[in-house]
Amino acid sequence: MKEIICSGALIYAVNTSKFLFVHRTKSKNKNLWGLVGGTNLRHETPYTALTREITEEVGVIEIKKSVPLETFVSNDHHFLFHTYLCFVEKEFIPKLNDEHNGYAWVTLGYWPRPLHIGLHNTLKSKINQVKIQTVIECISVLEKDSKWKTKT
Secondary structure, eight states, X not given: OOOEEEEEEEEEETTTTEEEEEEEOSSTTTTOEEOEEEEOOTTXXXXXXXXXXXXXXXXXXXXXXXXXXXXXXXXXXXXXXXXXXXXXXXXXXXXXXXXXXXXXXXXXXXXXXXBOHHHHHHHHOXXXXXXXXXXXXXXXHHHTOTTTSOOO
16 A cells, blocks of 8 residues: 655644635645645655645745644654644745645634544644643743844
């Protein structure tokens, strides 16, 4: 059986403390809210695939920091989904491709519905909730450090 590896980005805008979700129009996840992301190509690492998927699905954006959040592994070990928490300085208007027909910037815990079931499970996990909150707090501290901020 072929192994399927995917990568997804839970994008967080530091200026508004909101997360980006996209509404799918294609595949078995049609009409569900989910993350920017998709299937890794054979030669790609999970992070390389993530950056490609971000560019394909929402356009070229500047990710200030990416932190691995979770790797889901199916019971048969043939499906892996790498979720990254990705930080951008400001909310942006995504340049959606034909895989999506909408987007939403939402606050922590106020996820759009219906949410992809795998993503729902990831976000409902107490461990992941603590990780997200901890990383956001760390980034907030770093934001106050002028050396960390992006020069404009």
